[in-house]
Amino acid sequence: MTEISPPKGRGALARREARLAWGLLFPTITIVALVVIIPLLAIFWISVKPVQLGDLRPAETRLRVSLRDRGEVAQLEYRVMNPSRTAELHGAGFTDTLPEGVTLTGDLPQGCALSGQTVTCDFGTLAPGYNERFRIDAQITGDPKTAEQAVRDAEPVVRGKADNVLTDSTFTLENFRKLFDSGEFWGVFGVTVFYTVFGTLGALVVGLFAAMLLNKSFKGQGILRGLYLFPYVAPVIAVAFTWITLFDPFSGSANALLVQMGVSQGAINFFGQKPLALIMVTLFEVWRYFPLSFLFILARMQSIDTDMYEAADMDGASPFQKFWYLSLPQLLGILSVLFLLRFIWTFNKFDDIFLLTGGNAGTRTLTVNVYEQAFAISNIGAGAAVAVVVFGCLLIFSAFFFRMISREEGL
Amino acid sequence: MKILHKGWLTGPIIGALWALVMAVTLGVAISFASGEAARPALWGALILGALTGLVTVWRGNRWLTDAVAVVVALALMGVGLGALQFGDGFAMASRVALTIVLAGTVAIPLNTILKGLPFGAANRHEFEEAVIRFLTGFGYLFFTAIVIIPFYVMVMTSMKSQQELMLNPLDFTIDLSKGWHLFDSYYELFERFHFGRYLWTSFYVSVLTVALTLLFSVPGAYAVARLRFRGQKVFSRGILLIYMVPMIVLALPIYIAYSMVGLRNSILGIVLIYPVTTIPVALYMLQGYFRGLPVEVEEAGLMDGLSRLKVIWKITLPLALPALASVGLYVFMIAWNEFLLAFMLLDDPNKFTLTRGIASLNSSEIPRQHLMAGAVIATVPIMAIFLGLERFMTRGLTAGAVKG
Numbered sequence: 001m002t003e004i005s006p007p008k009g010r011g012a013l014a015r016r017e018a019r020l021a022w023g024l025l026f027p028t029i030t031i032v033a034l035v036v037i038i039p040l041l042a043i044f045w046i047s048v049k050p051v052q053l054g055d056l057r058p059a060e061t062r063l064r065v066s067l068r069d070r071g072e073v074a075q076l077e078y079r080v081m082n083p084s085r086t087a088e089l090h091g092a093g094f095t096d097t098l099p100e101g102v103t104l105t106g107d108l109p110q111g112c113a114l115s116g117q118t119v120t121c122d123f124g125t126l127a128p129g130y131n132e133r134f135r136i137d138a139q140i141t142g143d144p145k146t147a148e149q150a151v152r153d154a155e156p157v158v159r160g161k162a163d164n165v166l167t168d169s170t171f172t173l174e175n176f177r178k179l180f181d182s183g184e185f186w187g188v189f190g191v192t193v194f195y196t197v198f199g200t201l202g203a204l205v206v207g208l209f210a211a212m213l214l215n216k217s218f219k220g221q222g223i224l225r226g227l228y229l230f231p232y233v234a235p236v237i238a239v240a241f242t243w244i245t246l247f248d249p250f251s252g253s254a255n256a257l258l259v260q261m262g263v264s265q266g267a268i269n270f271f272g273q274k275p276l277a278l279i280m281v282t283l284f285e286v287w288r289y290f291p292l293s294f295l296f297i298l299a300r301m302q303s304i305d306t307d308m309y310e311a312a313d314m315d316g317a318s319p320f321q322k323f324w325y326l327s328l329p330q331l332l333g334i335l336s337v338l339f340l341l342r343f344i345w346t347f348n349k350f351d352d353i354f355l356l357t358g359g360n361a362g363t364r365t366l367t368v369n370v371y372e373q374a375f376a377i378s379n380i381g382a383g384a385a386v387a388v389v390v391f392g393c394l395l396i397f398s399a400f401f402f403r404m405i406s407r408e409e410g411l
Numbered sequence: 412m413k414i415l416h417k418g419w420l421t422g423p424i425i426g427a428l429w430a431l432v433m434a435v436t437l438g439v440a441i442s443f444a445s446g447e448a449a450r451p452a453l454w455g456a457l458i459l460g461a462l463t464g465l466v467t468v469w470r471g472n473r474w475l476t477d478a479v480a481v482v483v484a485l486a487l488m489g490v491g492l493g494a495l496q497f498g499d500g501f502a503m504a505s506r507v508a509l510t511i512v513l514a515g516t517v518a519i520p521l522n523t524i525l526k527g528l529p530f531g532a533a534n535r536h537e538f539e540e541a542v543i544r545f546l547t548g549f550g551y552l553f554f555t556a557i558v559i560i561p562f563y564v565m566v567m568t569s570m571k572s573q574q575e576l577m578l579n580p581l582d583f584t585i586d587l588s589k590g591w592h593l594f595d596s597y598y599e600l601f602e603r604f605h606f607g608r609y610l611w612t613s614f615y616v617s618v619l620t621v622a623l624t625l626l627f628s629v630p631g632a633y634a635v636a637r638l639r640f641r642g643q644k645v646f647s648r649g650i651l652l653i654y655m656v657p658m659i660v661l662a663l664p665i666y667i668a669y670s671m672v673g674l675r676n677s678i679l680g681i682v683l684i685y686p687v688t689t690i691p692v693a694l695y696m697l698q699g700y701f702r703g704l705p706v707e708v709e710e711a712g713l714m715d716g717l718s719r720l721k722v723i724w725k726i727t728l729p730l731a732l733p734a735l736a737s738v739g740l741y742v743f744m745i746a747w748n749e750f751l752l753a754f755m756l757l758d759d760p761n762k763f764t765l766t767r768g769i770a771s772l773n774s775s776e777i778p779r780q781h782l783m784a785g786a787v788i789a790t791v792p793i794m795a796i797f798l799g800l801e802r803f804m805t806r807g808l809t810a811g812a813v814k815g
Contacts, residue, residue: 032691036691043660046663225805234562237789238790242783245782261450262450370659371659387659
């Protein structure tokens with residue numbers, strides 16, 4: 001007796017659908033891999049390399065050719081240099097074609113050969129700082145000035161490069177060791193945590209307050225909602241510079257206002273003093289991102305069933321009770337998702353602090369430190385090491401996040 | 412809290428707090444509008460508010476409250492305890508007028524805030540409703556102030572001259588007699604600093620970014636949202652994960668790669684890199700939207716003999732047009748506001764985008780008002796788009812704006 005059972009495995013239709021899916025995804029995957037995955041791997045690679053900003057262009061052999069008419073004998077001069085003070089150049093040499101009318105009469109330096117009008121030299125390895133002139137007697141037929149110009153204009157082929165630190169096989173843990181040893185790291189980490197925790201919480205609480213204000217229909221509600229989104233929509237560079245102007249210690253309106261109102265005696269350097277600067281950048285973060293949490297929370301609030309509130313009214317619940325026992329539990333899901341997402345994003349934030357203080361006055365977060373190390377101190381390797389740490393933190397946070405979001409699907 | 416549930420106690424407390432809020436608001440507003448000194452005084456405000464609040468809960472008569480507030484405010488001013496202390500720049504008439512305005516802004520809202528609050532013992536509802544109405548009023552003022560003040564300062568500073576700024580940083584009055592010279596900073600930016608070119612560069616870079624982003628993300632999002640294949644879940648998650656990778660981590664290797672390939676300082680390099688930063692966002696937003704479309708419509712199309720690609724082209728995309736508009740606008744906003752990559756990759760003033768151009772104005776040799784004029788130039792277009800298409804923009808923000 002044959003048993004009847006559903007078909008096993010995937011049918012032709014399912015396979016075709018999967019093929020189409022991969023076809024549609026292919027361009028996207030390729031481009032994202034190219035610009036996200038590869039740089040991420042590159043960051044790990046660079047972080048274990050002793051790379052400086054200057055190493056991005058490896059040293060090359062430098063050659064200067066000149067022809068001088070010294071009295072009776074003309075001399076052709078090749079000046080060969082290794083511009084690097086630290087790296088050896090391998091396979092150094094050049095090939096130069098002499099113009100018509102110039103014939104070499106003197107001895108060629110070692111390693112050089114002349115065939116017809118072509119001089120080929122090979123010097124092998126050049127030591128760091130190598131700088132040598134080779135003079136060869138020559139004979140000029142015709143106008144010496146033209147010949148000199150022609151020699152200068154000839155474009156010799158120069159060979160010889162230093163090893164590129166990025167691709168050779170020297171590895172070092174120096175970047176990480178320095179990072180964790182410097183004592184600076186934990187300070188930077190503490191600042192990052194303060195900025196992230198208070199920036200996120202502040203934006204959430206302020207956003208919740210704003211959402212409660214606008215969670216009723218009245219004339220002008222739309223206008224106010226649009227207005228409250230301004231800080232988020234405006235370019236960060238515009239609002240950051242506005243804050244700097246507003247809080248400038250010499251010509252800032254905020255200082256003038258505080259002095260006039262008798263709150264402070266003299267000018268306060270808001271973005272230049274140690275604890276205050278960090279508080280200010282955190283406030284900026286709250287100011288700029290409360291619109292986001294406000295928008296999300298408002299959307300959630302408006303989808304809460306009103307029947308529940310009517311029932312609560314019947315039972316005689318007071319407004320605070322309704323908020324505490326009805327609204328808040330309903331909002332808890334969106335609040336926690338928002339918290340985690342904003343936490344990750346605030347942790348990753350770079351532009352705001354970079355523009356407001358440049359990481360000075362105790363506001364240097366991990367992301368600003370990546371830039372500082374890589375470009376201000378020109379130590380790309382150290383910058384990459386910080387970036388690896390940032391990425392590691394991100395992985396931990398997102399593990400939390402995905403556990404959370406699987407419970408709170410529906411964002 | 413039970414102790415507070417008495418009208419004769421709650422009324423004056425809320426009144427005092429409200430008067431304080433109003434005195435500060437009015438003081439700041441007068442200072443910003445005229446540049447003259449108007450200082451809120453703590454005790455004056457508290458006394459004025461407490462008395463007005465007490466009268467409001469005692470009788471609950473609108474006219475009586477208003478009259479008492481005006482009389483108290485003027486009397487306090489007379490004995491030098493006024494809730495607003497004026498500088499020398501104010502004439503007697505304007506002092507009296509401003510004091511009456513203050514009394515009005517204290518009394519009229521208080522009538523509403525304390526409505527229904529009895530003089531004696533109040534129950535929980537009456538008490539909490541009064542507190543909530545007070546907080547609501549305060550909230551509107553607070554949010555409107557913190558949003559408007561920076562933008563006000565930005566616009567006004569851009570129309571001032573260097574001396575005016577140093578002389579009185581609070582004076583934001585506009586000297587209309589200067590006529591077109593008010594816009595000197597803007598003229599200079601467009602004339603000497605090539606802001607016209609930056610504006611154009613920013614514009615076409617943003618438009619290209621939107622086009623490329625949609626081109627790549629629509630098929631990808633559709634596949635993830637609709638088609639069944641192994642690894643679909645992993646993809647959904649992966650998109651979100653990539654979306655969270657900090658830009659600064661990617662910017663470093665991109666900088667190195669661009670230095671080696673020679674793509675730094677080229678618009679091409681920027682146009683290549685911007686869409687990649689926005690594709691994950693767009694994928695995330697679009698897949699959510701595609702999931703929400705009814706499957707039945709597409710299945711009907713399939714049954715009628717359309718191929719899958721034709722279904723996407725003829726059914727799904729037209730249905731998703733509003734979503735495409737939202738995503739496009741959001742991506743446009745990201746590209747327009749982008750600063751980090753432009754800052755790192757562009758050094759040649761001929762190829763600056765607008766944000767990079769503004770960053771180059773931030774030096775001690777260039778006056779402040781130029782910087783603010785630059786900020787206005789960058790803000791106005793995006794605001795105009797935002798206000799004009801707020802419906803799409805808000806939806807775009809809610810769908811994808813978990814990102815900063």
